[in-house]
Amino acid sequence: MAISFGFTISQTRVVNMDNCDFGKLHQLERITPSFKKCMNCGACTATCSAQQFVSFNIRKVKSLYTMGQLGGLDKELAKCMLCGKCTLVCPRGLNLRPIIMNMRKLLTTK
Amino acid sequence: MKKIAIIGAGPAGIEAASILAAHNFEVTLFEKSSTPLSNILDKAFLFPSSVAAADLVDELNAKLLHDNIQLICEKEIVNIKETNDECKLFDKDGKTYFASKVLITTGYTIFDAHRKEELGYGIYKGVISSLDLEKMIRHKQIKNSIDELPQRITFLQCVGSRDEKSGNNYCSKICCVTAVKQAIEARKLLPQAEIYIFYMDLRMWGQTFEELYRQSQEEYDIRYIRGRISEASATFDGKVQIKSEDTLIGQPLKMTTDLLVLMCGMEPSPGTKTLAENCQIAGDYHFIQTIDPHLHDNETAQTGIYVAGSAKRPMSIRDTLSDAAAAAMQIMSDCQ
Numbered sequence: 262m263a264i265s266f267g268f269t270i271s272q273t274r275v276v277n278m279d280n281c282d283f284g285k286l287h288q289l290e291r292i293t294p295s296f297k298k299c300m301n302c303g304a305c306t307a308t309c310s311a312q313q314f315v316s317f318n319i320r321k322v323k324s325l326y327t328m329g330q331l332g333g334l335d336k337e338l339a340k341c342m343l344c345g346k347c348t349l350v351c352p353r354g355l356n357l358r359p360i361i362m363n364m365r366k367l368l369t370t371k
Numbered sequence: 372m373k374k375i376a377i378i379g380a381g382p383a384g385i386e387a388a389s390i391l392a393a394h395n396f397e398v399t400l401f402e403k404s405s406t407p408l409s410n411i412l413d414k415a416f417l418f419p420s421s422v423a424a425a426d427l428v429d430e431l432n433a434k435l436l437h438d439n440i441q442l443i444c445e446k447e448i449v450n451i452k453e454t455n456d457e458c459k460l461f462d463k464d465g466k467t468y469f470a471s472k473v474l475i476t477t478g479y480t481i482f483d484a485h486r487k488e489e490l491g492y493g494i495y496k497g498v499i500s501s502l503d504l505e506k507m508i509r510h511k512q513i514k515n516s517i518d519e520l521p522q523r524i525t526f527l528q529c530v531g532s533r534d535e536k537s538g539n540n541y542c543s544k545i546c547c548v549t550a551v552k553q554a555i556e557a558r559k560l561l562p563q564a565e566i567y568i569f570y571m572d573l574r575m576w577g578q579t580f581e582e583l584y585r586q587s588q589e590e591y592d593i594r595y596i597r598g599r600i601s602e603a604s605a606t607f608d609g610k611v612q613i614k615s616e617d618t619l620i621g622q623p624l625k626m627t628t629d630l631l632v633l634m635c636g637m638e639p640s641p642g643t644k645t646l647a648e649n650c651q652i653a654g655d656y657h658f659i660q661t662i663d664p665h666l667h668d669n670e671t672a673q674t675g676i677y678v679a680g681s682a683k684r685p686m687s688i689r690d691t692l693s694d695a696a697a698a699a700m701q702i703m704s705d706c707q
C-alpha cells in the first residue's frame with residue numbers, strides 16, 4: 262500500500278492520450294490557425310493584466326486545451342478581460358484575443 | 372597567377388585568403404574597418420575551448436603574412452559586376468578593382484537591443500547586451516548600474532531572434548552557448564553572485580556544448596529557468612525588475628536583478644545587406660543566398676561570386692573557418 266504523506270504536488274490523474282477528445286482543438290485551429298504556432302514561452306502569462314489580480318495562467322489554459330484537458334477551462338477563461346496585452350508580447354504572433362473568444366465559445370457548445 | 376578578391380577580413384576572409392595564397396593565387400583582401408577581425412577583437416574568451424580571443428586574433432593575423440596576400444583596410448566594397456569572365460568591384464567612392472573571382476565574407480552584426488524597447492536597453496543602466504558583458508569580462512570587471520559588484524545577474528536568451536516582433540523568426544544559433552560561456556566567466560569573476568539564465572529552449576548543438584552546459588550547473592552554480600522575460604522596469608535603487616513565467620512549474624514569476632544581460636542575435640552586417648541587394652543574391656532576412664544548401668553552399672546565383680561564413684547565416688567561428696576552407700576549395704576547382 263502506498264504511504265500517504267498527507268499532501269500531493271501532482272494530480273493523480275494521468276493524461277491518457279488514447280482517450281482524449283481533440284475535436285474542440287481541431288475546431289479551434291480551423292477558426293484561428295495561429296493557435297498552432299505557440300512555443301510555450303510564457304511571455305503572455307508574465308505580462309497578462311488579469312494575472313496581476315487573480316490567479317490565472319493563459320499559457321497553461323492554452324496548453325491544457327491543446328492536450329484535450331478541458332474541465333474547468335471555461336471558468337478560468339472568464340478571468341480574461343480581453344485587453345490584448347498578451348498579443349503585444351507574443352514572439353510567435355498568436356492573435357490571442359480571438360483565440361480566447363473562440364475557446365470560450367467552443368467550450369460552451371456541445 | 373589568378374587574382375581573387377575577398378571582401379571582409381573576419382575569420383572567414385582570412386582563412387580563405389591564406390589557403391588561396393598558399394596555392395599560388397594572388398589575393399586582395401578588402402576590409403572596411405581600420406583593422407581586421409573587428410568582430411573578434413571585442414570578445415573576451417571563445418567557446419568551445421575558452422581560448423582568449425586575443426590569441427585567436429594573433430594566430431589569424433599571422434596567416435595574413437604571406438607574399439600573395441594584399442590587405443587593404445578602410446575600404447568598403449559596395450557592388451560587384453561580372454563582365455567577360457571578370458569581376459569588377461566598386462568601393463564606396465566609386466573606385467574599381469578587378470579579379471577573376473570574388474569571395475564575400477562580410478559577416479554579421481549584433482542585433483540592436485534598442486529595438487526591444489520593453490526590455491529597457493539604453494533606458495535602464497542595469498540592462499546590458501551580451502556584447503557589453505563580453506567587454507566587461509575582457510576588462511575583468513563586471514559592475515552594476517551604481518558601480519558595485521552585482522549580486523544577481525540574469526541572462527535572457529533569444530533577444531531579436533525567434534521573434535516575429537523583431538522581424539527575425541530564425542534562431543541565431545550561437546547565443547545559447549554564448550550565455551553558458553559568459554555565465555561561467557562571470558562566475559569566475561563573481562564567486563558570490565546568483566546567476567540565472569532564462570531560456571525557451573537550450574540549443575547545445577555543437578560538440579562539447581552539452582558538457583559545458585552540464586559543467587555550468589555542476590561546477591559553476593548557474594541556474595536555469597524556462598521562460599521568456601516579457602518586461603523589464605527599473606527599481607528606485609538602480610536595479611531591474613523583470614517579469615516572466617516559470618513555464619515548468621506553470622507560475623508567473625517576478626524578480627529583481629542587478630544586471631539583465633540580453634543575448635542578442637546575429638543579423639547580416641550592413642555590408643552583407645548592401646552586397647546581397649546590389650548583386651541580387653539576397654536570401655531570407657537579407658543574408659546572402661547560396662545556390663543549394665548541400666552541394667553548392669558557397670556559390671551564389673552570380674557567376675564568379677562566392678560567399679562564406681556568417682554572411683550566409685548565423686555561424687560560430689569554427690563553422691565559419693570550415694566554411695571558408697570549403698569556399699577556397701570551390702574557387703580553386705572552378706579556376707582550373
Ligand SMILES: Cc1cc2nc3c(=O)[nH]c(=O)nc-3n(C[C@H](O)[C@H](O)[C@H](O)COP(=O)(O)OP(=O)(O)OC[C@H]3O[C@@H](n4cnc5c(N)ncnc54)[C@H](O)[C@@H]3O)c2cc1C
Nearest residue numbers: 379381382383403410417418448478479642680681687688
Ligand atoms: C556576443 C557574441 C559572442 C560570441 N562569442 C563567440 C565565441 O565564443 N565563439 C565562437 O565561435 N563564436 C562567437 N561568436 C560568433 C563570432 O563572432 C562569429 O562566428 C564570427 O565573427 C564570424 O566570422 P565572419 O568572418 O563570418 O564574419 P565577421 O567576424 O563579422 O567579419 C566580417 C568582416 O567583414 C568586414 N566587412 C563588412 N562589410 C564590408 C564591406 N562592405 N567591405 C569590406 N569589409 C566589410 C567587417 O568589418 C568584418 O571585419 C560570438 C558572437 C557574439 C555576438
Ligand code: SF4
Nearest residue numbers: 309341342344345347
Ligand atoms: S487579453 Fe486576457 S489573457 Fe491576454 S493579457 Fe489581457 S487579460 Fe491576459
Ligand code: SF4
Nearest residue numbers: 299300302303305351
Ligand atoms: S507568448 Fe505566444 S508563444 Fe509565448 S506562450 Fe504565449 S501564446 Fe505561446
Ligand code: SF4
Nearest residue numbers: 529532542543546547
Ligand atoms: S541560439 Fe539559443 S538564444 Fe540564440 S536564438 Fe537560438 S535558441 Fe535563442
